[in-house]
Amino acid sequence: MAPDPISKLPDVGTTIFTVMSALAQEHGAINLSQGFPDFDGPAALLERVQYYLTHGFNQYPPMAGAAALREAVAAKVRDLYGARVDAAEEVTITAGATEGLFCAIAATVRAGDEVIVFDPAYDSYEPVVRLQGASTVHVPLRAEAGFAVDWQLVADAVSPRTRMMIINTPHNPTGAVWSRQDIDALREVVAGTDMLLLADEVYEHIVFDQAQHQSMCRYEDLLARSFVVSSFGKTYHVTGWKVGYCVAPAALTNEFRKIHQFVNFTVNTPVQLGLADFLAGHPQHHLQLGDFYQAKRDLFCSLLRGSRFGLEPSGGTYFQLLNYGSLSGEADTELARRWTREIKIASIPISVFYRDPGELTQPFLRFCFAKDDATLSHAAEVLCSL
Numbered sequence: 001m002a003p004d005p006i007s008k009l010p011d012v013g014t015t016i017f018t019v020m021s022a023l024a025q026e027h028g029a030i031n032l033s034q035g036f037p038d039f040d041g042p043a044a045l046l047e048r049v050q051y052y053l054t055h056g057f058n059q060y061p062p063m064a065g066a067a068a069l070r071e072a073v074a075a076k077v078r079d080l081y082g083a084r085v086d087a088a089e090e091v092t093i094t095a096g097a098t099e100g101l102f103c104a105i106a107a108t109v110r111a112g113d114e115v116i117v118f119d120p121a122y123d124s125y126e127p128v129v130r131l132q133g134a135s136t137v138h139v140p141l142r143a144e145a146g147f148a149v150d151w152q153l154v155a156d157a158v159s160p161r162t163r164m165m166i167i168n169t170p171h172n173p174t175g176a177v178w179s180r181q182d183i184d185a186l187r188e189v190v191a192g193t194d195m196l197l198l199a200d201e202v203y204e205h206i207v208f209d210q211a212q213h214q215s216m217c218r219y220e221d222l223l224a225r226s227f228v229v230s231s232f233g234k235t236y237h238v239t240g241w242k243v244g245y246c247v248a249p250a251a252l253t254n255e256f257r258k259i260h261q262f263v264n265f266t267v268n269t270p271v272q273l274g275l276a277d278f279l280a281g282h283p284q285h286h287l288q289l290g291d292f293y294q295a296k297r298d299l300f301c302s303l304l305r306g307s308r309f310g311l312e313p314s315g316g317t318y319f320q321l322l323n324y325g326s327l328s329g330e331a332d333t334e335l336a337r338r339w340t341r342e343i344k345i346a347s348i349p350i351s352v353f354y355r356d357p358g359e360l361t362q363p364f365l366r367f368c369f370a371k372d373d374a375t376l377s378h379a380a381e382v383l384c385s386l
């Protein structure tokens, strides 16, 4: 008889992104569920990767990542955010942001510790915290106020066991973006504590309406206690490459790499070298990303104005929440599945990102608008007919 695996995560199933994408494929639905573009990365980037792939750059790069790419990241955070980070000791290239999040948590969170997360929370955070024998403390965002943070609730959630707070701005799945006031409130909460910050900034370049992305890299005092994680997949329309990075002070990076070296060791060479060339040669690409996606957000939202959905235009990311309260009383998990089958549009239910879904007082589905305009127009037409 096969041994019982004695699951470490008995209540964890397959991630909703995999479930909904598979359902979309099964039913031939337009897939606005899992977040990925339906267009390719820049031709010049593909060309650089192909160059390295076909010119013998196919063996292990350094454990922490190719020096040229780490230097390009250090230059980017300096130019954009004014951060002075050492490419050798404070930047690590990871297998997507997912690996960065895992390593930061595994390197620093111990059994018995508490980690503050904001609900709705991206689904990879909690299982990784629990694998360390630690627990998550959930602070609900204020759905009635554009999913803003209630800083009094955050202050109340802090305890002597709080080891880390996981921050995500621009926020998946709501599209909420932190303001300068949030930074001031964060400063007050962390003052006098030794709490670490894990900043998931994968949508750092996708911010709309002239807002400024509040990176931890902007604030020397906050960066001193932060792991800042980002993803080239979002920025260069290449989610399938799974390459990201983590910026953190040298002492934190040192601990981070102790985990990274045994989870992945390093990340494939041709993509790293190709990205390094592209960042150096096209520093304007990420500066235009906000406008690029804002046009898609505006198109999608304007087409939906005539629909029965309630909507507040997203402040960042490539996701738009739609409130379906006046169309259906079904649970979002049921409705997302039914609409994938029946109207052939797949979306993501957001209640799955709550510890207590009862805290979600309004019914929303999340739609990804990182799609060709024709696809968005067709999807909007179907949604308007409901």
Ligand code: PMP
Pocket (backbone or CB within 6 Å): 035, 095, 096, 097, 098, 099, 122, 168, 172, 200, 202, 230, 231, 232, 233, 234, 239, 242, 243, 244
């Ligand atoms: N964090 C958030 C908030 C995300 O939306 C995603 C992916 N879409 C990730 C982390 C993971 O990024 P990657 O694909 O680079 O691992």
Ligand code: GLN
Pocket (backbone or CB within 6 Å): 015, 017, 018, 033, 034, 035, 036, 172
């Ligand atoms: N982050 C993407 C999303 O929110 C999905 C990533 C994944 O499938 N793991 O849709």
